[in-house]
Amino acid sequence: MKPRITPVPTHQLDHANLSRMAESGRIKATHIVGQPGGWSVQIDVNHQEHVLIAQRSGNVRLFKKFETLVTYLLDLGIEHFQVDASTFDPSQLSTYQRPDRALALKRAHEAAAYEEWFATQVEASLKDASPVIEDEDAEQQFAAYRTKLKAKIR
Incomplete structure (x- = not known):
């Protein structure tokens, strides 16, 4: 099976908006995408891909630990998601820092x-x-x- 190449979504979503969309049931699909340095979240809302961003920096939110991300999604009420690990690089995790x-x-x-x-x-x-x-x-x-x-x- 060929890995799914996910284009980077142009729409951005912060935690507050993601929480509201999860509560209202507007989320059609959720994708966890491996990145160098961690895992990002992409959400399909009304057939438009959104990426979860960090509120302060506005950068794509990366979770270092997969378990932390799963817990985060479960807390929002998102229980089903797809995982794309094709671009995940575990060697990058140790160098990921927040200067x-x-x-x-x-x-x-x-x-x-x-x-x-x-x-x-x-x-x-x-x-x-x-x-x-x-x-x-x-x-x-x-x-x-x-x-x-x-x-x-x-």
């Missing part, structure tokens, strides 16, 4: 470290036993100091 998430986590850790440092600085400042000088007193002290320095220069 955008790695950068976001790095920034989150840096922000948390800064918040901790800042809170420590504020706490130390509040506990400082040094005498508090009012603005007017500080201005008078610096004015006297400047006058003293000018006298030395002359």
Whole structure:
């Protein structure tokens, strides 16, 4: 049997819309298609192929684990689907990464470290036993100091 060559659908569908279509019974067929790096979902709605996309990135949603995808579809009430593994490449799974998430986590850790440092600085400042000088007193002290320095220069 020749593998089914599935053209990439031009219509896109996110999770919210897929969920609504599954609830309304508008889905005619569901295809799980192996890709380098994971599994994608194609849905036939009114004889038009749609591909499931990730909500944030807008890219084709890839599931690394087949079991995760099956559970996802079952949770939506989609119990029957066809699987096309002809273009699936399991060697690509280990190299599939989300650099955008790695950068976001790095920034989150840096922000948390800064918040901790800042809170420590504020706490130390509040506990400082040094005498508090009012603005007017500080201005008078610096004015006297400047006058003293000018006298030395002359």
